[in-house]
Amino acid sequence: MPVAATTVLGGMGVAAACLPFIGSLLPSERARAAGAPVEVDIGRLEDGMLLTVEWQGKPAWIVRRTRDMLRLLPDNERRLADPGSEVSRQPAYCRNSARSIEPEVFVCVGICTHLGCVPTYRPEVAPADLDRDWRGGFHCPCHGSTFDLAGRVFRNVPAPTNLVIPRHRYAARSRLVIGTDDEA
Numbered sequence: 479m480p481v482a483a484t485t486v487l488g489g490m491g492v493a494a495a496c497l498p499f500i501g502s503l504l505p506s507e508r509a510r511a512a513g514a515p516v517e518v519d520i521g522r523l524e525d526g527m528l529l530t531v532e533w534q535g536k537p538a539w540i541v542r543r544t545r546d547m548l549r550l551l552p553d554n555e556r557r558l559a560d561p562g563s564e565v566s567r568q569p570a571y572c573r574n575s576a577r578s579i580e581p582e583v584f585v586c587v588g589i590c591t592h593l594g595c596v597p598t599y600r601p602e603v604a605p606a607d608l609d610r611d612w613r614g615g616f617h618c619p620c621h622g623s624t625f626d627l628a629g630r631v632f633r634n635v636p637a638p639t640n641l642v643i644p645r646h647r648y649a650a651r652s653r654l655v656i657g658t659d660d661e662a
């Protein structure tokens with residue numbers, strides 16, 4: 479299954495182009511620009527791929543989940559710490575079993591909820607992972623926390639909650655805006 483390198487489309491290009499401009503802004507304007515929503519073209523994001531864009535100085539991930547990936551999600555639930563995302567952070571419209579607006583497109587902040595390391599994307603797993611009943615998702619190398627492909631944390635790992643999902647919306651079928659859910 480192909481895994482995209484942490485690629486930059488749309489939003490990051492815009493962010494990079496704006497840097498000299500941001501440097502000349504007043505502090506309040508600079509802060510607003512740094513936290514501005516990022517628009518991303520996901521039209522070329524293939525099945526199983528992960529795309530990373532920068533949002534508020536953090537990695538935001540977009541994964542195009544396959545049907546097989548989605549089929550695995552219910553199987554994980556009995557082993558998750560917060561399967562219903564009761565104590566985790568996500569917009570209300572992502573508090574569902576897939577933690578997303580569109581089931582196949584998963585968006586989250588790529589930072590571990592334990593101490594802030596960046597987990598790795600592991601859509602496929604090694605035999606050792608299967609032995610411990612982990613079918614893939616995200617793995618944090620710092621202290622071994624594992625998350626499923628909806629960013630839900632497994633029990634008995636250091637991370638206390640699921641990966642955070644930022645506010646987002648679709649500006650068009652293949653254009654995602656991360657950081658806001660307000661209509662323009």
Ligand code: FES
Binds near residue numbers: 590595622637
């Ligand atoms: S920072 Fe991820 S497990 Fe500790």
